[in-house]
Amino acid sequence: MDNFYTLILAAGLGKRMKSKHPKVLHKVCERPMVEWVVRSAKEAGAKDVVVVLGHGAEEVKSALGDSVKYAYQEKQLGTGHAVMVSKDLLPDTGNIMILTGDTPLIMSETLKKFYNFHLKEQNSITVLSSFFDVPDGYGRIVRDVNGNVLKIVEDKDADDAIKGIHEINSGMYIFNSDYLKKSLQYINNNNAQGEYYLTDAVEIVIRLGGKVGAYSAPNEEIMGVNTRVQLQEAEKAMRRRINKRLMLDGVTIIDPDNTYIGPDVVIGMDTIIYPGTRIEGKTSIGEDCEIGPNSYIINSEIGNGCRIIFSMITESKLYNNIKLGPFAQIRPESVIHNNAKLGNFIEIKKSVIGEGAKVPHLTYIGDAEVGKRVNMGCGSIVVNYDGKKKHKTIIGDDVFVGCNVNLVSPVKINNNAFIAAGSTITDEVPDGALAIARCRQTNKEGWVEERRKKGGL
Numbered sequence: 001m002d003n004f005y006t007l008i009l010a011a012g013l014g015k016r017m018k019s020k021h022p023k024v025l026h027k028v029c030e031r032p033m034v035e036w037v038v039r040s041a042k043e044a045g046a047k048d049v050v051v052v053l054g055h056g057a058e059e060v061k062s063a064l065g066d067s068v069k070y071a072y073q074e075k076q077l078g079t080g081h082a083v084m085v086s087k088d089l090l091p092d093t094g095n096i097m098i099l100t101g102d103t104p105l106i107m108s109e110t111l112k113k114f115y116n117f118h119l120k121e122q123n124s125i126t127v128l129s130s131f132f133d134v135p136d137g138y139g140r141i142v143r144d145v146n147g148n149v150l151k152i153v154e155d156k157d158a159d160d161a162i163k164g165i166h167e168i169n170s171g172m173y174i175f176n177s178d179y180l181k182k183s184l185q186y187i188n189n190n191n192a193q194g195e196y197y198l199t200d201a202v203e204i205v206i207r208l209g210g211k212v213g214a215y216s217a218p219n220e221e222i223m224g225v226n227t228r229v230q231l232q233e234a235e236k237a238m239r240r241r242i243n244k245r246l247m248l249d250g251v252t253i254i255d256p257d258n259t260y261i262g263p264d265v266v267i268g269m270d271t272i273i274y275p276g277t278r279i280e281g282k283t284s285i286g287e288d289c290e291i292g293p294n295s296y297i298i299n300s301e302i303g304n305g306c307r308i309i310f311s312m313i314t315e316s317k318l319y320n321n322i323k324l325g326p327f328a329q330i331r332p333e334s335v336i337h338n339n340a341k342l343g344n345f346i347e348i349k350k351s352v353i354g355e356g357a358k359v360p361h362l363t364y365i366g367d368a369e370v371g372k373r374v375n376m377g378c379g380s381i382v383v384n385y386d387g388k389k390k391h392k393t394i395i396g397d398d399v400f401v402g403c404n405v406n407l408v409s410p411v412k413i414n415n416n417a418f419i420a421a422g423s424t425i426t427d428e429v430p431d432g433a434l435a436i437a438r439c440r441q442t443n444k445e446g447w448v449e450e451r452r453k454k455g456g457l
């Protein structure tokens with residue numbers, strides 16, 4: 001298949017989104033809508049992609065960067081006008097695919113077939129059409145008795161007979177460059193909306209001796225997003241695709257309607273994802289894991305055989321066979337080694353947890369290195385912040401930290417040390433030592449009775 005140019009129309013404001021941001025930047029499964037369109041075009045073989053900008057041009061540019069070229073349409077005088085302002089960026093020969101920035105569900109496979117159909121038919125224009133039970137609002141494809149495409153009539157310009165046509169214009173086309181450039185000269189704005197309609201090119205090209213055809217695509221793929229209600233429908237459809245791909249690759253997803261997985265996430269075979277789980281960004285999860293219910297994982301790497309329940313993990317790495325949760329949070333830059341067990345209501349921040357370490361309940365570890373097989377008792381915490389600066393704590397291998405211990409950073413606990421429950425540790429603890437840092441208990445016999453007699457209790 002040879003290369004073709006792609007023009008993506010994205011200058012409109014999208015009033016019905018009721019937003020401060022340009023419509024095409026609203027996200028569907030983590031990516032701006034227009035980015036999905038750019039990706040599909042490129043995957044289908046587009047050589048150069050030109051995006052026509054208008055409203056919020058700078059914002060769109062910073063989202064797409066230099067992966068595409070840009071044309072600028074100062075006033076949005078219609079789809080035909082949008083192509084006119086881009087004309088100099090388009091080649092004089094070959095084919096040009098025209099897409100819109102608000103149809104994120106269009107798939108590269110469909111665009112490939114569309115392009116091959118255009119070549120095979122040797123068309124001057126091929127319109128991507130679709131059949132809708134309720135075609136309201138769309139331009140209609142008008143054919144003659146032999147089925148040849150004659151013209152496209154906009155909904156606002158249509159009479160009752162034309163409104164009865166169910167074949168609609170998706171707003172996507174492939175043009176022969178030569179015919180596109182010729183037809184632009186003849187497009188005017190004598191219509192109900194006073195706009196330069198690109199759809200008028202169909203009649204013009206036929207008049208100039210060209211051949212026009214239509215290629216039909218599934219409804220879902222050509223769905224345009226104009227409102228937040230449609231945005232949510234597009235999100236749902238995209239999510240269904242992502243989840244389906246993962247399931248076909250060997251991942252069990254218990255309830256795909258309630259599982260939110262980003263397009264860049266990789267998950268290994270025989271992993272089970274329970275409902276209410278959201279996995280975002282560049283996250284990878286190994287094989288034989290159980291994730292969720294209700295877990296949230298962002299830009300993290302998780303090995304094999306991990307069990308994560310009701311927990312959140314951000315920008316961290318977990319090796320293999322780790323148990324996490326319920327109700328644990330792993331904050332950025334943490335590394336958890338094999339077989340560690342991290343239980344309920346714990347928080348780990350920018351710390352390394354050694355192989356086989358146990359942090360079972362109610363613990364905070366920040367800016368620390370925790371050795372192998374360490375046991376952190378219930379309620380033990382690292383006091384890493386002095387009100388101004390963060391400090392580091394190092395705990396060696398096989399250390400036993402008793403319950404309700406404060407490790408005031410910076411401090412070092414050497415291998416095999418034992419920290420008595422309730423201690424506040426401020427000094428280095430030698431290898432194999434017991435550290436106890438709390439007041440001795442004193443029992444005052446008969447104190448309660450005496451106090452009561454004095455009327456104090």
Ligand code: UD1
Pocket residue numbers: 009010011012013052054073075076077078079080081082100101102137138139140152154168169170171196197198199224
């Ligand atoms: C257009 C088609 C209609 C089709 C429908 C499919 C025309 C005249 N009509 O109508 O036949 O059924 O799409 O969704 O083309 N844009 C610009 N500059 C402009 C105007 C629009 O860049 O001056 C962009 C918009 O940002 C949008 C796309 O072109 O991405 C479509 O424009 P829109 O106004 O939504 O066209 P429709 O009225 O929906």
Ligand code: CA
Pocket residue numbers: 224226
């Ligand atoms: Ca539209």
